[in-house]
Amino acid sequence: MIFEKVRDLVADRLNHNIEDVTMEANLKEDLGADSFSYAEIGMLLEDSFNVTISDLDLDQFQTVGDLVHYLEQHVTEV
Template sequence: MTKAEIFDKIADIIADRFEVDRDQINEQLNFKQDLDADSIDFVEFVLELEDTFGAEISDEDAEKLNTIGEVVDYIVAHQGEQK
């Protein structure tokens, strides 16, 4: 899966989960600052990412993911890793 395809899937998840206009989602979007995501919102988002992309994201790694771009890069680097 290409980086653009991964970004599109993640953007669709964010648009749906956080009720954000899809056109406003970019790689610099910050979960806490721009989406007002609390820890529960973020955990649910990470679980959905794991289901969507079939990779496990450790709690330690998840804590380092602040922007959409960081999530995309993480998925690109770990795609194909099974839970």
């Protein structure tokens, strides 16, 4: 369930088909995210999952899977 929400959010924000947004997809290289996109995705994830993501953590995410794994560890209720 977390992956599907992340996939939909990332696909919408980065203007990609959901088929492009896989666990292995690199946010920058494959999906074209830039620093502004990262910040927006971070805020959208915080709102969607009721979680706080530090800037340090956000900077560490390279793939969609990184986002999903982080949320699986920090979200108590989906």
